[in-house]
Amino acid sequence: MTHNSEEDISATSAAMIRAELIGGDTCSALGMTAKSGAPVLVLCRKLVEAGHDPSMPLEAYRGKTLCLRVRSIGEAATLRMDTDKTGRPVFKREKTTARGSLVEFRREAAE
Numbered sequence: 407m408t409h410n411s412e413e414d415i416s417a418t419s420a421a422m423i424r425a426e427l428i429g430g431d432t433c434s435a436l437g438m439t440a441k442s443g444a445p446v447l448v449l450c451r452k453l454v455e456a457g458h459d460p461s462m463p464l465e466a467y468r469g470k471t472l473c474l475r476v477r478s479i480g481e482a483a484t485l486r487m488d489t490d491k492t493g494r495p496v497f498k499r500e501k502t503t504a505r506g507s508l509v510e511f512r513r514e515a516a517e
Contacts, residue, residue, distance in 0.1 A: 423464040425449060427473055433466060443487060446474055450482035 425435035425446065433445035438456065440448035446466050454460050460480025466473050476482045488498045 421462070423453065423458070423462055423479065425464055425466040427466050427468045435464065446476065447482055447485050447487065450476060450479040453479050454483045 423435050425433050427433050427445070431443060431445055432439060432441045433449045434440070435449060436453065436458070438449060438452050440446075440452055442448040446464070450464065453462075453464075458479060460483070461478050464476040464479050464482070466476070484499055485497045486499075487495055490496050
């Protein structure tokens with residue numbers, strides 16, 4: 407049996423980032439703004455880079471209407487919008503240039 411007290415609802419709200427969609431290309435939350443073709447994804451990257459917990463969910467609203475729910479800002483930060491062969495928009499993983507240190511790898515291999 408679940409009890410929905412005001413305390414429970416308040417605790418759930420505190421664990422959620424609320425973002426505002428403005429126009430077709432702008433999203434803002436927690437004093438940050440992203441302007442892009444996929445502003446929610448860009449905002450999630452900015453939030454993670456600013457040190458916010460990557461596991462935090464985000465809800466994007468246009469006025470009072472919930473438009474998009476993001477499971478975790480860390481996961482969304484790894485995505486980008488692209489198009490498939492037919493021109494349909496699709497999510498793709500963000501390309502990264504991060505690589506492990508070859509010096510560390512070689513030193514460990516030598517031991």
